[in-house]
Amino acid sequence: MPEFKLADRIASLPPYLFAEIDRLKSEVAAQGVDIISLGIGDPDLPTPQFIIDALYEAAKRPENHQYPSYVGMLTFREAVAKWYKQRFNVDLDPKKEVVSLIGSKEGIAHFPLAFVNPGDLVLVASPNYPVYPVASSFAGGEVKMIPLLDENDFLPDLDAVDAATWDKTKVFFINYPNNPTAATATPEFFAKVVEIAHKHNVIIVQDAAYTEVYYDENKKPISILETPGAKEVAIEFHSLSKTYNMTGWRCGMAVGNATLVAGLGKVKENVDSGIFQAVQEAGIVALQHGEPYVKEFRAIYKERRDVVVEALRKINISCRVPDASIFVWARTPEGYTSSEFVSKLLKETGVVVTPGNGFGDSGEGYFRISLTVDTERLKEAVSRISQL
Numbered sequence: 563m564p565e566f567k568l569a570d571r572i573a574s575l576p577p578y579l580f581a582e583i584d585r586l587k588s589e590v591a592a593q594g595v596d597i598i599s600l601g602i603g604d605p606d607l608p609t610p611q612f613i614i615d616a617l618y619e620a621a622k623r624p625e626n627h628q629y630p631s632y633v634g635m636l637t638f639r640e641a642v643a644k645w646y647k648q649r650f651n652v653d654l655d656p657k658k659e660v661v662s663l664i665g666s667k668e669g670i671a672h673f674p675l676a677f678v679n680p681g682d683l684v685l686v687a688s689p690n691y692p693v694y695p696v697a698s699s700f701a702g703g704e705v706k707m708i709p710l711l712d713e714n715d716f717l718p719d720l721d722a723v724d725a726a727t728w729d730k731t732k733v734f735f736i737n738y739p740n741n742p743t744a745a746t747a748t749p750e751f752f753a754k755v756v757e758i759a760h761k762h763n764v765i766i767v768q769d770a771a772y773t774e775v776y777y778d779e780n781k782k783p784i785s786i787l788e789t790p791g792a793k794e795v796a797i798e799f800h801s802l803s804k805t806y807n808m809t810g811w812r813c814g815m816a817v818g819n820a821t822l823v824a825g826l827g828k829v830k831e832n833v834d835s836g837i838f839q840a841v842q843e844a845g846i847v848a849l850q851h852g853e854p855y856v857k858e859f860r861a862i863y864k865e866r867r868d869v870v871v872e873a874l875r876k877i878n879i880s881c882r883v884p885d886a887s888i889f890v891w892a893r894t895p896e897g898y899t900s901s902e903f904v905s906k907l908l909k910e911t912g913v914v915v916t917p918g919n920g921f922g923d924s925g926e927g928y929f930r931i932s933l934t935v936d937t938e939r940l941k942e943a944v945s946r947i948s949q950l
């Protein structure tokens with residue numbers, strides 16, 4: 563029998579922390595317990611009907627049945643540029659500073675292949691979306707985590723990284739509004755990141771997937787590209803997934819520095835063939851006419867957020883009130899590690915949350931609640947947590 567060994571890059575992946583939870587979940591469900599899953603960061607609300615209708619119309623047209631352009635239709639890139647202008651007052655050249663993505667995860671995963679050589683240092687603000695370090699390692703990069711701490715409002719302490727480390731750094735991954743901590747960035751923070759990037763020749767990758775899920779019109783999350791000088795050093799990843807409840811559609815974009823956008827495009831040219839054009843046409847319509855619907859989604863998330871935060875506080879579980887994202891990041895009660903708390907909660911109440919250490923070591927001592935079930939179920943979940 564031939565024997566096939568996995569490549570080292572796969573064999574050396576960190577153990578899948580959620581495997582144990584998945585196993586426990588099946589065990590608990592098998593006992594007939596009603597499981598409430600607050601573990602998944604995937605909107606439960608459907609995509610607005612007008613976007614589905616646009617897909618249907620576009621799917622009927624034979625010209626959309628052929629290979630799309632790997633960088634995206636110019637009309638899609640123009641719609642992205644126009645949306646960035648309206649939303650962030652950021653000017654983008656749709657031909658050079660925008661590339662379409664088969665979901666932003668695809669672009670994030672491919673980006674290091676364009677700019678990271680084996681041995682290059684990559685910094686990741688952590689706890690983090692797991693794709694940043696994994697994709698960087700796949701490209702041969704050396705990954706170093708910069709912890710996000712409560713006392714720094716979950717922003718990385720840039721002064722704690724010495725000049726020699728910055729000099730060695732090729733890419734710095736940040737993500738605001740942040741998954742999992744729900745923290746948002748300030749203009750001052752982005753300004754400092756951009757200043758360091760200029761000084762030490764560092765590529766800034768900012769993941770902006772949650773900028774539209776905010777709770778207060780006066781605290782709208784910002785784009786790093788609003789920062790003077792950002793376009794010389796940064797690429798920002800964005801997506802229709804969380805904004806318009808379109809995670810299954812696979813439609814995203816990367817915008818910003820033309821060299822960084824072109825480098826990513828070069829990888830894509832060689833590995834994929836772009837997004838189904840009918841999806842891009844529906845994406846254009848979403849970007850142009852989606853805002854009234856997004857407003858409604860925000861109101862729904864806000865009600866859910868308030869239910870969760872209030873209930874957690876009543877039972878002395880400490881958390882911040884998020885300004886954005888679909889998550890509440892809470893401290894595990896005294897005496898429990900993240901995994902212990904999450905397992906106990908699942909076994910004794912059927913409520914699934916995500917252990918903070920699943921997002922990196924600095925997530926230890928926390929758990930993440932996703933606001934992706936309706937208010938009644940959330941109330942039920944929190945009432946069960948309180949009985950623990």
Ligand SMILES: *Cc1c(COP(=O)(O)O)cnc(C)c1O
Pocket residue numbers: 603664665666667668691737741769771800801802803804809812813814
């Ligand atoms: C959900 C999410 C994305 C979006 O992924 P898509 O591939 O665009 O669906 C990107 N970054 C983070 C941190 C996320 O949580």
